[in-house]
Amino acid sequence: MPYSRIKDVIGYTGANTNDIQERRRSTEYIATNIYADYVTTVNQIHNFNFLVGYNYEQSVFRNVTMTRNGIVYEDANDINLALGQNITTTGGYEKWKIAGRFFRVNYNFKERYLFFRTEQA
Numbered sequence: 218m219p220y221s222r223i224k225d226v227i228g229y230t231g232a233n234t235n236d237i238q239e240r241r242r243s244t245e246y247i248a249t250n251i252y253a254d255y256v257t258t259v260n261q262i263h264n265f266n267f268l269v270g271y272n273y274e275q276s277v278f279r280n281v282t283m284t285r286n287g288i289v290y291e292d293a294n295d296i297n298l299a300l301g302q303n304i305t306t307t308g309g310y311e312k313w314k315i316a317g318r319f320f321r322v323n324y325n326f327k328e329r330y331l332f333f334r335t336e337q338a
Contacts, residue, residue: 250272
């Protein structure tokens, strides 16, 4: 079927074999780290350093792909401008979360003997 978008230029529509594809992907990522550090000295010889904290991360990924054959004209840029019966859709979804807490204690006696302990869960 002939058509014209510009005077004296004629194009043809119809279901040819060309495909058009539209793909959408998105990732939402959140990361939070909260911690506190406290340093103190007792009797000028016992030095302590305390650190406690919390960590949280989350990611959500989405994917959608659509393909259809039979675009109506060569410069078509929307999937609705395809007339073909061969339609393919694919999608994907992935979500994960992690959370943890941690602490560390440092001790030294007269800046010489060091003891420390670290844990995380």
